[in-house]
Amino acid sequence: MVWAEDKKGNFSVRSAYGLAREIGVVSGNTSCSNPAFLHGAWRGVWNMNLPNKIKHFSWKACNRILATKDSLFRRKITANNFCEECGRHETTMHLLCFCNQSTKIWSSCKISLPFNVQESWSFLDTFSRLRCCWEAQHGKLECWVSICWGIWKSRNEVQCGGKKRPGPIIVSDALRFLENYHSANVKPSQSSSDTQNSAVWKPPPPGYFKVNVDGALFTKSKQSGVGVIVQDEVGNVVAAMCRKLDLPLGALETEAKALEIGMTFAEEVGLRDVVFEGDS
Numbered sequence: 652m653v654w655a656e657d658k659k660g661n662f663s664v665r666s667a668y669g670l671a672r673e674i675g676v677v678s679g680n681t682s683c684s685n686p687a688f689l690h691g692a693w694r695g696v697w698n699m700n701l702p703n704k705i706k707h708f709s710w711k712a713c714n715r716i717l718a719t720k721d722s723l724f725r726r727k728i729t730a731n732n733f734c735e736e737c738g739r740h741e742t743t744m745h746l747l748c749f750c751n752q753s754t755k756i757w758s759s760c761k762i763s764l765p766f767n768v769q770e771s772w773s774f775l776d777t778f779s780r781l782r783c784c785w786e787a788q789h790g791k792l793e794c795w796v797s798i799c800w801g802i803w804k805s806r807n808e809v810q811c812g813g814k815k816r817p818g819p820i821i822v823s824d825a826l827r828f829l830e831n832y833h834s835a836n837v838k839p840s841q842s843s844s845d846t847q848n849s850a851v852w853k854p855p856p857p858g859y860f861k862v863n864v865d866g867a868l869f870t871k872s873k874q875s876g877v878g879v880i881v882q883d884e885v886g887n888v889v890a891a892m893c894r895k896l897d898l899p900l901g902a903l904e905t906e907a908k909a910l911e912i913g914m915t916f917a918e919e920v921g922l923r924d925v926v927f928e929g930d931s
């Protein structure tokens with residue numbers, strides 16, 4: 652691939668990324684025909700003030716890749732798509748909102764939804780609508796998603812032979828997990844010595860994510876490694892990955908490979924407004 656310059660005639664990673672998207676080297680998610688809608692939803696998922704494991708749960712639910720019976724059946728892993736609890740079709744929305752078990756759980760908590768959710772909606776639809784309605788209500792979406800995660804976690808525990816927990820306990824455990832996360836993540840005021848000693852990481856512009864990539868060479872084993880970390884505008888880590896490459900690359904080639912892997916990774920996690928940064 653030959654990378655083109657931008658409108659002003661300068662080469663930049665951004666122009667290369669745009670070109671890569673255009674020609675399909677990094678493919679767009681095709682599960683929804685409205686890119687703006689999807690973009691807002693992905694931004695909403697990764698911007699939530701939630702532990703990473705709950706963000707990843709939301710991301711999987713939005714992508715219809717939670718290991719529900721429906722998903723496993725579609726991938727021909729299970730013989731049927733019946734819910735173990737009630738025998739109906741176990742989609743993500745059935746499991747989280749409409750199953751006998753989940754309706755009991757929701758009735759035991761104080762969160763009221765601003766509209767009637769339809770079983771035919773996808774999790775992505777529901778999440779996006781709630782995100783719009785609750786935009787001004789700080790933390791409400793996070794509570795709803797955390798309880799969904801609690802229901803999912805509880806369902807998996809039961810499937811692995813664990814004991815079924817009462818609805819109010821599932822709700823309180825999920826909300827306590829969220830509360831503990833918030834308490835542990837209160838950002839301390841930065842001391843002057845911290846400022847002097849810390850590596851300089853410049854945040855991306857508001858609304859953007861920064862993808863830092865780095866490559867490492869292991870000359871003895873003729874291998875290289877690549878690390879990618881994605882952070883939001885205030886430095887929260889939203890995704891990270893690393894990969895070993897069984898290729899005897901040079902230093903510059905490894906950095907280029909790291910950038911390529913970082914671009915693909917950013918696309919896979921559904922981010923569009925991104926700034927890339929390497930260390931050389």
Ligand SMILES: [Zn+2]
Binds near residue numbers: 734736738739745751
């Ligand atoms: Zn069910």
